[in-house]
Amino acid sequence: MTTAELMDYAEVITRFDPVLGLEVHVELSTATKMFCGCSNRFGGEPNTHVCPTCLGLPGSLPVVNAVAVESAIRIGLALNCEIAPWCRFARKNYFYPDMPKNFQTSQYDEPIAFNGYLDVTLDDGEVVRVQIERAHMEEDTGKSLHVGGATGRIHGAEHSLLDYNRAGVPLIEIVTKTIEGTGERAPEVARAYVSTLRDLLQALDVSDVRMDQGSLRCDANVSLMERGAAEFGTRTETKNVNSLRSVERAVRFEMTRQAAILASGGSILQETRHFEEASGTTRAGRRKETSEDYRYFPEPDLVPIAPSAEWVQELRGTLPELPAERRKRVQAEWSLTDLELRDLVNAGAIDLVAATADAGAPPAEARSWWMSYLSQQANARGVDLGALPITPGQVARVIALVADGALTNKLARDVVDGVLAGEGEPDHVVETRGLKVVSDDSALYAAVDEALAANPDVATKIREGKHAAAGAIVGAVMKATQGQADAKRVRELILTRCGA
């Protein structure tokens, strides 16, 4: 695919309406797998987190992980879904070497949660409501490693290695209804949806939601219809979309690729495509001669799941404050403008500011520290704000020291630098770096006298009532005390000395 076969994005929008459908797979962070007692920890030596059940050995049987069901229900509730009073697992039958039983135990026509929605806020504050079709439980497959080929793909590989550590890891698949009418913002909506969903799952504490490790995976279905057309176009499903940015790029690329084909009189093949991170393009997966028939039928090794209304109600009570509600509350409590709130959200600073405020700092001070000096430090280090080696509690302590007058703002930044450099708690840094405000007036008077003596012209002006001239002496005193003096107090002492 060369860029010559892509349509200019602006033209795509004038001629076509994009239709999206997003399928997100979330690996639950339960202690054990979906149907057995094996560890659900990511990684590990290949084939060490396995047992007869997740290896599908003859005679083995599954037992449903109750915590996974609980997580599924909580996710469903957080997505404003109805919870099925009775549902079952089904078998999805197909042959693949990384699938131990050659069927996946999944939910089919009886998902545990259905008919919900998620409100998604775009960068400019516009809110788009994405309808949720369903959220259902299933198990993950193992992983294939193709060795010897140039690309790591199965084609051309000399042999393949199989790791079943991931086989049987609990997954929740969340499927949207078709998302229409988003026009040129379709790629942004797709990204914002996945981002909002990720924050929601994080708040629920049900998954690591690491797109880079595959604990959150997004398949993007994209189709185009001519503007004003009544029927949807043929869609493609793009997989291997491993970051929020890739979600946006993949959707945008598919729109421009499909538009070029349609405009030249071609038709879109319904197929699975793979996103190529490096080039930002999608390529066709292996084409199947016939459409797959999964021969779903109810899983006879498991009994139906029938969550009682009481249990669902109890789980509803365990839902934490969800990100959207929290933002609304924080905006009101901290009196933020929409822009200030968005900046906080985009910087990933809400939790940090809130935790700093919880540790006793005034929210405005906390926000100022995180959004200015600490953001600069994070940028300089090329890390997320949350990855800085300083805790909200430590920031709160620094703010308290400033409020007490024990530190100036300049000294406070030095203390923060010390904490970031791994020198210990703020009070310890103050101690070891000797960063105390010089509050001893006699010591300051000596410095003031010295500065006045060294600048007789300025001293005269002050004595003549030109108070503004005191600034130069303040600067000299601050320099002499290496910034450890309180500038306001120094100014007062200068004026006293000059009898002004």
Place this chain on the structure above:
Amino acid sequence: MTELTRLDAADIAAKIAAKEVSAVEVTQAHLDRIAAVDHAVHAFLHVDTERALAAAKAVDDNAAAGLPAASPLAGVPLALKDVLTMQGAPTTCGSKVLENWQPPYDATVTQRLQAAGVVILGKTNMDEFAMGSSTENSAFGPTRNPWDLDRIPGGSGGGSSAALAAFEAPLAIGTDTGGSIRQPGAVTGTVGVKPTYGTVSRFGLVAFSSSLDQAGPCARTVLDAALLHEVIAGHDPLDSTSIDAPVPPVVAAALEGANGDLKGVKVGVVTEFAGDGYEPGVAEAFTAAVDQLRALGAEIVEVSCPSFDLALPAYYLIAPSEASSNLARFDAMRYGLRVGDDATRSAEEVMSLTRAAGFGPEVKRRIILGTYALSAGYYDAYYGSAQKVRTLIMRDFDAAFASVDVLVSPTTPTTAFKIGERTADPMAMYRADLCTIPSNLAGNAALSVPCGLSDGLPVGLQIMSPALQDQRGYRVAAAYEVARNAAQGGPLINRVPELEVAH
């Protein structure tokens, strides 16, 4: 043949407990018997002499140390159907695809047997993956019926039933998906019980049809079957379909029944299981058995269960559908047979070659049937309709059990047929399970007890009980067994012809 191998399990256990004989002596006697006759019968696929003797010695050591016996069957030898896993021995399911597979874990049934001090002699032959009614579908050759070595011992558990009839073991474990315990029991003159679905754990039972499979006891007497039943039954958290309920009091029921009084018991004769297709000798033996029950005081009524006529077709949609999925895992990737892996072929090609070479024709037939029944566009017509029939059959049982305590029928329409007689006619083969299948579809309890001979071959009486009321069948069967033995000059099994003994 030493006297020890002629004894019932209850008698053996009593003699061991009384230290009249050691468990090692009992085990050795059975191992000797296997060595002497199994060349002709071929009941066993694997005999584990060392393990059996070690298990027996552990029972003797336990007794010598003055410790109480682990169970009422401690030290009694048993033959385990080769569809249940046991560490340290192969589990083949009668299939080439699993020929050298050694499971790394024990089935719950195996664990319970071992914990009870039961001595497992080895693994018995079966139709491949329990699909068949004659044990001719075993990849390792057929088992022969000790009553007539030219005839089948039933199936799929023909190895277990033949081991009992050949006095190679006093107890055996079978599994019953459509009659694989009861039909072999009937044609070998032994007792076979399919407990209520969900009362014996399926963990470690290699699945044929998960919603129908049920392991159960096989023995030469009703009491022995009851004793074994209580060892293997009980809730198992490793099997989600296991029922968390007390084990029905089957031993007490067998003992009560042996008193020979069935007054107040209402027995329903299923009218659908008679007529064309039922051998006259089978019908006569069945009628005589019903008369015997009446003489014992039972009230006999006729009961119609119209949906039972649909059971066989429904079964041959549901069981193959589940089997097509259950057997998908045999793909050469992780264990078992691997064919064609010469570094030029893809994984898919190796899977395909392995399955083509590893499965026998009956297994392939059922995988194809099931795959078809579940495919898009056919699911509702086949699998969906079959599930509706299943519901109708359950309703027939419910209605019947509202007015009678147990239902009776012949276990199978004919006596043991000749080896090779039905292999070319699958429908004729399938009809062997006509009377047994309804209880698999409904999940209720059912057993087969010997009820006479027809032309010198055993006939079975099937007694069906409501779910979780297994004890009813045991009571009726035990009463009938005592009366029949008295009327016909001792246990039927004593009339098995002597087998030629190898030296």
